Amino acid sequence: MNNQKGFTLIEMLIVLTVISTLLILLIPNLADKNNTMQTKGCNALVQLTESQIQAYEIDNGSTPIDIQTLIEGEYLQTDQCANGQQKITLTNGTIEIVAVE
Template identity: 45%
Template sequence: MFKKSINNQKGFTLVEMMIVLLVITIILLVALPNVTNHSSTINEKGCKAYVQMLRGQVEAYRMENNVTPSVEDLKKYIKSDELVCPNGNVIEIDSKGNVTERKE
């Protein structure tokens, strides 16, 4: 009885494994170009969100100190020394506190 159960073992054949690998490869070939095309859109949306966050920081500083902040004044509120978006564009804050994105 024990010998009979060993002979009845089932597993994947080489052909079945090759078919599974082929299907996975096709899925990856279809999915990867779509993901890489969306990275620029993601960077643009991230930049817009970053600008909005900085506008909020400017307003918070203005409300707290009754003065329009410069970039130097905001150093304690933001982590980076240079204001750069994920897409590489530079963020500027003018003397009136307007936050703008300068495209390069």
């Protein structure tokens, strides 16, 4: 007598259908959330830069001329946002988010 325990083909197809349906519903939602998180991360970098500009002014008595000055002075590690598609610039005391060229 051969009585093996296991899944039948129909049970496996049902499980795969349920998993596929969940993935179809989940993946577009994750892509939207990723863009939102990247935007929030870039805005956080802008706020950090504003704080580091103030620290630079306290330490040096003058305003930095650009972001590279802050990086060289080790006030910032990078000017690039986490997604690598945007960076921050400092022009006339204004911090802006621009696309990487």
